[in-house]
Amino acid sequence: MIGLDFGTTNSAAALCGPDGEVRFALHDTPGGERSATFRSVLHFPTERPPLGIAPTAWAGPRALAAYLDEGGGRLLQSLKSHLASRTLRETFVHGHRFELEDLLAVILRELRLAAMAQLGDPGSAVLLGRPVHFVRSEESASGAAAEADAFAEGRLIEAARRAGFSHIEVEFEPVAAAAEVEARLERDELVLIADFGGGTSDFCLIRLGPEQRRLADRRASVVAVAGVTRAGDALDGRIVRAQVAPALGLGREGLSAEGHALPFPRWVYASLERWEDLSLLAEPRRLDALHRLVQHEERKARTEGDRTHRFLESIVYLVENDLGHLLAREVERTKVALSTEGSATLRFDALPRRLRGTFGREAFETWIAPEIELLDGALDDLLARGGIGAGAVDRVFLTGGSSLVPRVRALFTERFGAERIASGGELTSVASGLARLAARHEGAAQS
Numbered sequence: 001m002i003g004l005d006f007g008t009t010n011s012a013a014a015l016c017g018p019d020g021e022v023r024f025a026l027h028d029t030p031g032g033e034r035s036a037t038f039r040s041v042l043h044f045p046t047e048r049p050p051l052g053i054a055p056t057a058w059a060g061p062r063a064l065a066a067y068l069d070e071g072g073g074r075l076l077q078s079l080k081s082h083l084a085s086r087t088l089r090e091t092f093v094h095g096h097r098f099e100l101e102d103l104l105a106v107i108l109r110e111l112r113l114a115a116m117a118q119l120g121d122p123g124s125a126v127l128l129g130r131p132v133h134f135v136r137s138e139e140s141a142s143g144a145a146a147e148a149d150a151f152a153e154g155r156l157i158e159a160a161r162r163a164g165f166s167h168i169e170v171e172f173e174p175v176a177a178a179a180e181v182e183a184r185l186e187r188d189e190l191v192l193i194a195d196f197g198g199g200t201s202d203f204c205l206i207r208l209g210p211e212q213r214r215l216a217d218r219r220a221s222v223v224a225v226a227g228v229t230r231a232g233d234a235l236d237g238r239i240v241r242a243q244v245a246p247a248l249g250l251g252r253e254g255l256s257a258e259g260h261a262l263p264f265p266r267w268v269y270a271s272l273e274r275w276e277d278l279s280l281l282a283e284p285r286r287l288d289a290l291h292r293l294v295q296h297e298e299r300k301a302r303t304e305g306d307r308t309h310r311f312l313e314s315i316v317y318l319v320e321n322d323l324g325h326l327l328a329r330e331v332e333r334t335k336v337a338l339s340t341e342g343s344a345t346l347r348f349d350a351l352p353r354r355l356r357g358t359f360g361r362e363a364f365e366t367w368i369a370p371e372i373e374l375l376d377g378a379l380d381d382l383l384a385r386g387g388i389g390a391g392a393v394d395r396v397f398l399t400g401g402s403s404l405v406p407r408v409r410a411l412f413t414e415r416f417g418a419e420r421i422a423s424g425g426e427l428t429s430v431a432s433g434l435a436r437l438a439a440r441h442e443g444a445a446q447s
């Protein structure tokens with residue numbers, strides 16, 4: 001059984017051998033190297049397939065290469081963040097309907113085939129990771145987040161089935177990362193695992209070590225889990241709100257038919273702030289709505305001299321020319337630069353209206369304060385669920401790409417002190433932990 005970490009941004013598949021060694025399926029990168037991580041993106045070319053034939057998508061690095069080579073086409077990213085959304089069932093590409101599960105299956109199948117080819121795995125059984133709470137589970141209409149999480153997990157499992165897996169098990173991502181930490185522990189400890197990804201931040205408090213490993217039933221080792229549906233993508237969203245959206249008209253006011261000032265169409269700017277939504281703006285239904293907005297504003301402009309439609313036209317240009325993912329890359333690049341630099345410059349020249357902004361780490365940290373507060377609250381929640389204080393934690397392990405954000409790390413150094421904090425395997429710890437757990441499950445099933 002392989003371990004498969006389907007991440008919002010990066011995915012990876014791995015297999016743990018009888019010797020306890022974890023091997024990853026490797027993928028070619030645009031830079032010509034081989035990498036264990038696989039970007040969780042899909043690309044559909046601009047060119048329509050012949051009538052009656054469904055368009056086919058590339059996944060991962062090939063999708064990125066196709067998008068950059070072609071200079072367009074539909075690039076879908078952060079698809080995992082739609083799993084809990086009941087309103088997003090499908091999308092249309094060149095008139096063909098794709099259910100979300102079908103889209104995810106393209107990515108999962110690619111990882112499955114790579115594992116089969118490189119790791120000699122039969123490709124039928126998988127241990128999948130899942131976040132403690134899926135993005136948007138908190139938005140469920142009935143307020144029942146648990147139900148939304150179960151719905152999302154069901155869809156993830158269905159996607160794996162469509163990708164060709166017949167035996168599918170699921171484990172919390174931070175519990176998987178814990179298995180990776182445990183492999184290196186020489187005595188039993190109470191460990192806090194914190195995994196900050198692209199879509200979600202997931203925590204667990206868990207007893208790990210050689211004694212614990214001897215227990216037949218490990219469920220009691222998990223003291224508590226907690227999760228927040230904000231992570232790297234939400235930090236990118238804050239940069240969009242502060243640096244990109246204002247240049248594209250956010251904050252300007254339109255006028256209602258009765259002449260009242262109206263804040264400018266929120267849903268448009270909200271879509272710019274969430275990569276999973278920006279990916280869908282090119283969908284005919286949404287693009288039509290955007291066009292109607294521009295026309296409406298244009299008519300008003302003639303009578304009232306308002307120029308809001310010009311800003312909206314830039315957004316239509318962004319969508320129609322498939323520039324959304326290029327913008328996302330540039331925003332992400334500036335965020336990553338701020339993890340090591342004191343300031344960064346965002347440059348985006350692809351639009352008729354050029355975007356430029358230089359900002360410091362301090363400004364960034366004020367923009368992301370709401371996310372930091374949520375993470376802080378989740379830590380309180382985790383410790384409360386575990387019925388312990390920060391002092392009882394022997395070790396903290398930080399992982400996931402967004403754990404490299406200094407303000408995120410600072411949350412932990414402030415609470416636990418630098419000496420208790422370890423980190424590593426930012427993009428691979430969940431997949432290798434899943435592979436270790438998968439091997440154990442298999443061993444248990446055979447004995």
Ligand SMILES: Nc1ncnc2c1ncn2[C@@H]1O[C@H](COP(=O)(O)OP(=O)(O)OP(=O)(O)O)[C@@H](O)[C@H]1O
Nearest residue numbers: 007008009010197198199200232339400401402404
């Ligand atoms: N050096 C860095 N500084 C800041 N952020 C970073 C850095 N490197 C990666 N990231 C961010 O980490 C995120 C990706 O991390 P990771 O691969 O762990 O997420 P994921 O597993 O795909 O998502 P999830 O677990 O939420 O489904 C992205 O938002 C990326 O921008």
Ligand SMILES: [Mg+2]
Nearest residue numbers: 007197400430
């Ligand atoms: Mg992850």
